Amino acid sequence: MANFDPNEHPHIRFNPLKDEWVTVSPHRMKRPWQGQVEKPQESEVPRFDSKNPLCPGVTRPNGKVTPEYDSTYVFTNDFPALLEEGPEPAPSDDPLFQAAAGFGTCKVICFHPHSDVTLPIMSKEEVRAVIDKWAEINVDLGKKYTWVQIFENKGSINGCSNPHPHCQVWASSFLPNEPMVKIEPRNKLQKQERIILQNDHWVWLVPYWAVWPYETMLLPRRHVLRIEDLTNEERDALADITKQLLTKYDNMCPTGPQLKEDNKHWQLHAMYYPPLLRSATVKKFMVGYEMLAQPQRDLTAEQAAEKLRNLPDIHYKLR
Amino acid sequence: MANFDPNEHPHIRFNPLKDEWVTVSPHRMKRPWQGQVEKPQESEVPRFDSKNPLCPGVTRPNGKVTPEYDSTYVFTNDFPALLEEGPEPAPSDDPLFQAAAGFGTCKVICFHPHSDVTLPIMSKEEVRAVIDKWAEINVDLGKKYTWVQIFENKGSINGCSNPHPHCQVWASSFLPNEPMVKIEPRNKLQKQERIILQNDHWVWLVPYWAVWPYETMLLPRRHVLRIEDLTNEERDALADITKQLLTKYDNMCPTGPQLKEDNKHWQLHAMYYPPLLRSATVKKFMVGYEMLAQPQRDLTAEQAAEKLRNLPDIHYKLR
Numbered sequence: 056m057a058n059f060d061p062n063e064h065p066h067i068r069f070n071p072l073k074d075e076w077v078t079v080s081p082h083r084m085k086r087p088w089q090g091q092v093e094k095p096q097e098s099e100v101p102r103f104d105s106k107n108p109l110c111p112g113v114t115r116p117n118g119k120v121t122p123e124y125d126s127t128y129v130f131t132n133d134f135p136a137l138l139e140e141g142p143e144p145a146p147s148d149d150p151l152f153q154a155a156a157g158f159g160t161c162k163v164i165c166f167h168p169h170s171d172v173t174l175p176i177m178s179k180e181e182v183r184a185v186i187d188k189w190a191e192i193n194v195d196l197g198k199k200y201t202w203v204q205i206f207e208n209k210g211s212i213n214g215c216s217n218p219h220p221h222c223q224v225w226a227s228s229f230l231p232n233e234p235m236v237k238i239e240p241r242n243k244l245q246k247q248e249r250i251i252l253q254n255d256h257w258v259w260l261v262p263y264w265a266v267w268p269y270e271t272m273l274l275p276r277r278h279v280l281r282i283e284d285l286t287n288e289e290r291d292a293l294a295d296i297t298k299q300l301l302t303k304y305d306n307m308c309p310t311g312p313q314l315k316e317d318n319k320h321w322q323l324h325a326m327y328y329p330p331l332l333r334s335a336t337v338k339k340f341m342v343g344y345e346m347l348a349q350p351q352r353d354l355t356a357e358q359a360a361e362k363l364r365n366l367p368d369i370h371y372k373l374r
Numbered sequence: 375m376a377n378f379d380p381n382e383h384p385h386i387r388f389n390p391l392k393d394e395w396v397t398v399s400p401h402r403m404k405r406p407w408q409g410q411v412e413k414p415q416e417s418e419v420p421r422f423d424s425k426n427p428l429c430p431g432v433t434r435p436n437g438k439v440t441p442e443y444d445s446t447y448v449f450t451n452d453f454p455a456l457l458e459e460g461p462e463p464a465p466s467d468d469p470l471f472q473a474a475a476g477f478g479t480c481k482v483i484c485f486h487p488h489s490d491v492t493l494p495i496m497s498k499e500e501v502r503a504v505i506d507k508w509a510e511i512n513v514d515l516g517k518k519y520t521w522v523q524i525f526e527n528k529g530s531i532n533g534c535s536n537p538h539p540h541c542q543v544w545a546s547s548f549l550p551n552e553p554m555v556k557i558e559p560r561n562k563l564q565k566q567e568r569i570i571l572q573n574d575h576w577v578w579l580v581p582y583w584a585v586w587p588y589e590t591m592l593l594p595r596r597h598v599l600r601i602e603d604l605t606n607e608e609r610d611a612l613a614d615i616t617k618q619l620l621t622k623y624d625n626m627c628p629t630g631p632q633l634k635e636d637n638k639h640w641q642l643h644a645m646y647y648p649p650l651l652r653s654a655t656v657k658k659f660m661v662g663y664e665m666l667a668q669p670q671r672d673l674t675a676e677q678a679a680e681k682l683r684n685l686p687d688i689h690y691k692l693r
């Protein structure tokens with residue numbers, strides 16, 4: 056029998072952060088069927104759209120006006136999933152019907168007054184302003200709430216149809232399931248063949264146990280607890296590497312950044328989950344087997360890193 | 375402050391089967407944005423398509439011929455995610471790079487020779503033949519493999535573009551993550567307001583902690599370990615209730631059945647996860663917050679059950 060080759064032979068990989076396994080099927084990369092083909096996102100976004108509630112000066116559906124901002128702009132989501140206060144469910148003795156109060160707030164951060172830009176196309180100073188805003192809101196909301204989650208769902212393929220550059224911040228009175236997971240600083244994560252980009256302060260890689268084909272993780276070189284703990288130099292370097300990686304992603308497809316952090320042993324990092332199977336128009340579905348058994352992927356982490364490394368460093372819109 | 379109303383006020387609910395919480399935001403049902411609208415599935419499926427590899431007598435891309443079957447037909451997937459044998463990864467001492475052998479097989483079960491039928495439209499005897507086939511394959515593959523998973527990804531909205539009625543069976547040498555969860559028989563699950571349908575042997579309900587808006591669960595009235603343990607009467611009753619529930623689903627949209635089971639304290643059940651947010655053309659996305667924090671839903675379990683209960687019992691194609 057042949058020697059085991061992780062890029063050829065099916066196997067399962069362990070994710071020590073989530074204490075669960077991923078089924079890897081690299082031999083399937085040869086099959087003819089390549090997933091449902093999605094229409095590529097429209098690229099013609101106007102700089103200003105008087106009907107887009109995220110554009111400066113536009114009146115939103117609830118009657119509030121988005122001001123004439125010229126850098127970032129933060130406001131409370133007009134239809135937040137979490138509310139700041141309200142009645143609480145009564146306690147129940149029945150283990151099958153446990154409900155609890157879940158308070159919080161949902162904010163939107165616009166990255167830039169123009170709708171026709173994205174993080175990789177924005178200037179380094181503009182990206183840095185977004186990073187500073189993330190740090191600021193993390194401090195502000197962290198005073199009142201147990202958990203602050205900064206994330207971006209980018210593109211209609213992910214259920215966000217507003218092309219204006221923005222992200223979301225959900226803060227909650229409870230610690231959600233995912234961050235309950237213990238994440239320790241692990242420099243050993245950085246194995247060469249899964250590294251895509253690095254600079255003096257940051258390493259961008261595909262985790263060994265990645266579930267999404269082009270899922271990546273961004274880690275600082277030193278142990279950093281919270282985004283507001285980043286030094287001036289680290290923030291600049293973050294703006295740099297963010298522009299670089301998103302340029303690579305955009306050269307394949309559109310996607311978005313996500314941040315999470317807390318407690319001493321925790322480690323600041325960002326995760327990117329492009330909803331792609333193989334290419335910009337083929338979507339990854341998490342369905343039958345994955346919902347009821349465990350995640351399954353065809354492309355290995357090493358193959359994904361190689362593909363990402365080899366993508367052009369110049370944004371296709373700037374070529 | 376108002377009294378707590380689960381259909382009005384945000385809260386979190388506990389899922390004791392998975393030991394995790396779900397964020398419920400019923401107040402959001404009032405927001406104007408209703409999710410990305412998907413094109414409804416084409417309804418004109420020809421009875422026979424000489425290019426469809428699941429139709430009787432058609433030569434598949436790999437050169438094998440699907441025989442002229444007249445009831446159900448089982449074959450090994452031409453591009454299986456799991457293989458029956460192969461080289462195994464070497465053991466590693468590094469907790470960050472744990473891989474293990476994962477062997478198995480992936481089968482396809484065609485439910486019927488005609489492409490233009492679905493379970494709710496098939497006769498009760500034809501549905502019963504599918505149930506008997508599920509029991510048979512569960513016994514067969516269970517002899518060799520640790521875990522047998524029977525599931526259907528239905529419709530291109532779920533990444534399955536073949537309209538021919540079929541499901542998949544993945545059997546594996548390892549126990550996947552999801553079924554490691556302890557599922558005990560719990561008759562108390564059956565609270566009236568979340569019950570959609572019931573007969574002498576089965577109850578169909580929306581779990582209190584359901585994540586997907588129209589997620590449902592099918593439970594037998596007695597404790598049943600495996601699908602092959604079902605009596606003749608129970609199988610007939612299963613064919614009945616399956617046709618009834620899928621008729622309701624089809625009267626809203628297309629979807630599919632999934633089965634799992636094992637070990638003494640486990641409980642045979644089926645789960646349905648329609649990828650819908652509110653209606654047949656609005657898809658539910660599991661993205662940003664859900665991937666990195668915890669599942670979130672707007673519609674409560676009780677509201678979903680009510681909506682499903684009120685859907686017509688006569689299939690729209692038979693009206």
Ligand SMILES: [Zn+2]
Pocket residue numbers: 208215216217221
């Ligand atoms: Zn958005």
Ligand SMILES: [Zn+2]
Pocket residue numbers: 527534535536540
């Ligand atoms: Zn299929």
